[in-house]
Amino acid sequence: MHIAVTGNIGAGKTTLTTMLSKHYGWDAQFEDVDHNPYLEDFYSDMSKWSFALQVYFLGSRFRQVKEIRESGKNIIQDRTIYEDAHIFAENLNDMNLLSDRDFNNYSSVFDLMKSFVSAPDLLIYLKSDVPNLVKKIYKRGREYETSISIEYLSKLNQKYEKWISNYTEGKLLIIEVDDLDFVEKPEDFGFILEKIEAELHGLF
Ligand SMILES: Nc1ncnc2c1ncn2[C@@H]1O[C@H](COP(=O)(O)OP(=O)(O)O)[C@@H](O)[C@H]1O
Numbered sequence: 001m002h003i004a005v006t007g008n009i010g011a012g013k014t015t016l017t018t019m020l021s022k023h024y025g026w027d028a029q030f031e032d033v034d035h036n037p038y039l040e041d042f043y044s045d046m047s048k049w050s051f052a053l054q055v056y057f058l059g060s061r062f063r064q065v066k067e068i069r070e071s072g073k074n075i076i077q078d079r080t081i082y083e084d085a086h087i088f089a090e091n092l093n094d095m096n097l098l099s100d101r102d103f104n105n106y107s108s109v110f111d112l113m114k115s116f117v118s119a120p121d122l123l124i125y126l127k128s129d130v131p132n133l134v135k136k137i138y139k140r141g142r143e144y145e146t147s148i149s150i151e152y153l154s155k156l157n158q159k160y161e162k163w164i165s166n167y168t169e170g171k172l173l174i175i176e177v178d179d180l181d182f183v184e185k186p187e188d189f190g191f192i193l194e195k196i197e198a199e200l201h202g203l204f
């Protein structure tokens, strides 16, 4: 079984993925952030590094999808390959930080890869508004993310809303996380577990 957690930067994906993996004993796959060779440079000059970063994330995410397919295990994944293309790359192109030529080149590789990718059995979307995303990014304290603008986060949120409202590839669970503190409040984590179990009924 393949579960994926989706949502904007700071929504709580890594935190929830870790908690669910521990709770259910699922293997977890995390994003390549700490050893990512481009991320820090990207935030200091988005236009210069956007193409290299997108190619890197695409390759890294495709490797994960291949592993999920071949492992036969229950795996929970922190962010999907769809977000790289439909949220981040598209948004960078909209903001003229990724040229049309590079975006078209990227998209043709993504379209090819997509034919080898199966949608997760369950996609959990963590919906959060921009002020709460900012608070959580600040709380996490990655130095290079201090340059992330409100405009960038708002545009990503708009892309997420559009993508999620058209998502038909598999089961989808939307969780509004702004009034939940699943880190400190066991009852909030319990609320999320109930929702997941209702969706997974029959798949467990
Ligand atoms: N529901 C929540 N309540 C309180 N703090 C949270 C919640 N979700 C995430 N956090 C905190 O916000 C920060 C960012 O969360 P993280 O899981 O890294 O987000 P993401 O992986 O979506 O970027 C972390 O410091 C985390 O502890």
Ligand SMILES: Nc1ncnc2c1ncn2[C@H]1C[C@H](O)[C@@H](COP(=O)(O)O)O1
Pocket: 007, 008, 009, 010, 011, 013, 014, 031, 033, 039, 053, 054, 057, 083, 084, 085, 088, 089, 145
């Ligand atoms: N495809 C991507 N393009 C640009 N930036 C990306 C992409 N995927 C992830 N990121 C960034 C956003 C954050 O700074 C880090 C980690 O993501 P997070 O949502 O905090 O888990 O990578």
